[in-house]
Amino acid sequence: MMTKTEDTNLFSMVAGALCALLLAVASTGCIGDIDDSEDPVATGDGDNTPPPGDGDGDNPDNTPPPPQGLTVSGMVMDYASANAVPPLINGIDGATVETAGITPLLSATTDIGGAYSLLNVPPNSIVNATVLTPGDLYRPTFNNANTLVTQAVADLNFYGVTNNFVNDNTLVTTGAAPLPLSSVVFADMIRPDGSPMTGVPLANVTLTHAVGAPVGAGPYFFDPGINRLDPLLLESPLTDTRLGFVNVPTGQYTLTVLDPGIDLIDPADDVTYTVAISTADDGATLTQVGELVAGGGPPPPGPIPGNLTFTADIYPLLQATLNGGDGCADCHTAGGVAEANIQMDLAPEIVYNEMLNRAGVIVALPDELPTLPSKPLYEDPPNHANATYPPRPLVLPDPPVAVDGYDIMMAWIEQGYPL
Numbered sequence: 001m002m003t004k005t006e007d008t009n010l011f012s013m014v015a016g017a018l019c020a021l022l023l024a025v026a027s028t029g030c031i032g033d034i035d036d037s038e039d040p041v042a043t044g045d046g047d048n049t050p051p052p053g054d055g056d057g058d059n060p061d062n063t064p065p066p067p068q069g070l071t072v073s074g075m076v077m078d079y080a081s082a083n084a085v086p087p088l089i090n091g092i093d094g095a096t097v098e099t100a101g102i103t104p105l106l107s108a109t110t111d112i113g114g115a116y117s118l119l120n121v122p123p124n125s126i127v128n129a130t131v132l133t134p135g136d137l138y139r140p141t142f143n144n145a146n147t148l149v150t151q152a153v154a155d156l157n158f159y160g161v162t163n164n165f166v167n168d169n170t171l172v173t174t175g176a177a178p179l180p181l182s183s184v185v186f187a188d189m190i191r192p193d194g195s196p197m198t199g200v201p202l203a204n205v206t207l208t209h210a211v212g213a214p215v216g217a218g219p220y221f222f223d224p225g226i227n228r229l230d231p232l233l234l235e236s237p238l239t240d241t242r243l244g245f246v247n248v249p250t251g252q253y254t255l256t257v258l259d260p261g262i263d264l265i266d267p268a269d270d271v272t273y274t275v276a277i278s279t280a281d282d283g284a285t286l287t288q289v290g291e292l293v294a295g296g297g298p299p300p301p302g303p304i305p306g307n308l309t310f311t312a313d314i315y316p317l318l319q320a321t322l323n324g325g326d327g328c329a330d331c332h333t334a335g336g337v338a339e340a341n342i343q344m345d346l347a348p349e350i351v352y353n354e355m356l357n358r359a360g361v362i363v364a365l366p367d368e369l370p371t372l373p374s375k376p377l378y379e380d381p382p383n384h385a386n387a388t389y390p391p392r393p394l395v396l397p398d399p400p401v402a403v404d405g406y407d408i409m410m411a412w413i414e415q416g417y418p419l
């Protein structure tokens with residue numbers, strides 16, 4: 001089964017009221033406080049990292065240069081300190097940041113003070129990372145940052161969760177008996193407009209595995225200002241809208257939150273948000289929930305309108321980031337890493353025929369999805385370099401659902417894939 005993790009670049013605009021408040025006090029961040037300058041449809045990469053290759057700058061056969069890797073940097077910080085009131089900047093020295101879903105895996109080690117730099121991140125990658133530290137103070141902490149990287153990012157912060165925090169601030173306070181090898185899952189609930197998702201009853205939050213069965217103990221909400229899970233809170237409070245689950249076995253799950261909206265009575269403003277997460281043995285998983293879902297989330301209501309054609313609707317998506325596309329041709333071009341796997345910037349008919357001639361690209365193989373839409377998605381384990389689809393301006397209203405290249409390609413294939 002394909003799973004596509006939602007793009008949470010909307011989170012780049014948000015930090016939530018608590019974070020906003022705290023940020024006014026100190027320039028540290030909460031989970032979800034990521035690059036504000038990032039524009040999901042920005043095209044310039046703003047990065048001067050030299051492209052891989054011989055580096056001598058001549059280009060005898062006039063082929064375009066290979067795609068430029070982007071630099072993603074920030075701090076690795078202690079989760080408890082960063083979410084304390086007031087927040088403390090407590091960088092973790094010597095931590096390893098390891099990406100998930102980018103092939104090949106990228107890693108970096110923090111310096112004294114906790115700063116890290118990941119080099120050569122492929123454009124349009126979704127950056128998630130596990131923070132690993134020597135010793136047993138910290139748990140391996142998976143940061144489901146879900147940040148879509150279209151240009152260099154200088155302030156993507158990751159966090160590590162200590163065993164002490166899990167024990168004292170979650171297990172002791174909820175009274176849950178610790179289960180061996182289990183994880184904690186903490187999520188920030190932030191609406192797409194950046195406001196904290198207040199007033200969500202506990203019953204509206206579930207963590208489930210594939211068949212819908214609940215996993216773990218919870219949900220619980222965090223006590224505002226005290227930074228610990230409190231089983232007495234029956235709905236998400238005003239200032240701290242983080243939730244937590246404890247005793248979550250290792251696996252892959254869906255976190256679902258039904259937001260009752262500003263008007264708690266009126267069903268018209270209710271929105272359901274989901275996020276795919278994974279947990280590791282004795283780990284911690286940090287995520288956010290509350291953005292509009294594109295791709296593998298709930299299907300858009302009804303078909304995507306219009307008679308889609310390859311030339312008008314698909315081909316433009318395949319072009320290089322600098323040409324307004326989703327970045328496929330950054331690699332799928334003469335001289336690019338996927339030169340042998342369909343050059344996507346040749347004339348539309350040539351690209352179209354090449355795709356039709358290759359088994360499984362447009363016409364799916366039995367029991368598989370066509371690779372044209374499915375290959376570039378974020379998957380675990382990944383089956384493709386971790387390129388992904390930025391959200392497209394086409395947003396179907398009521399309820400609002402973002403549409404991306406995956407939805408558009410799937411709709412085009414279902415409509416009979418005309419040229």
Ligand code: HEC
Pocket residue numbers: 122123124318326327328329330331332337338340341342358361371372373375376383384385386387388389405
């Ligand atoms: C960072 C580089 C990179 C980007 C960006 C990229 N790809 Fe690829 N793609 C590859 C590589 C390398 C292969 C061959 C290895 C593999 O199959 O994973 C490939 C293979 C494929 C294949 C299989 C082709 C065949 O030979 O059957 C398809 C389809 C595909 N990519 C579609 C896309 C689409 C659509 C996009 C844009 C949304 C995209 N790719 C973006 C690197 C990339």
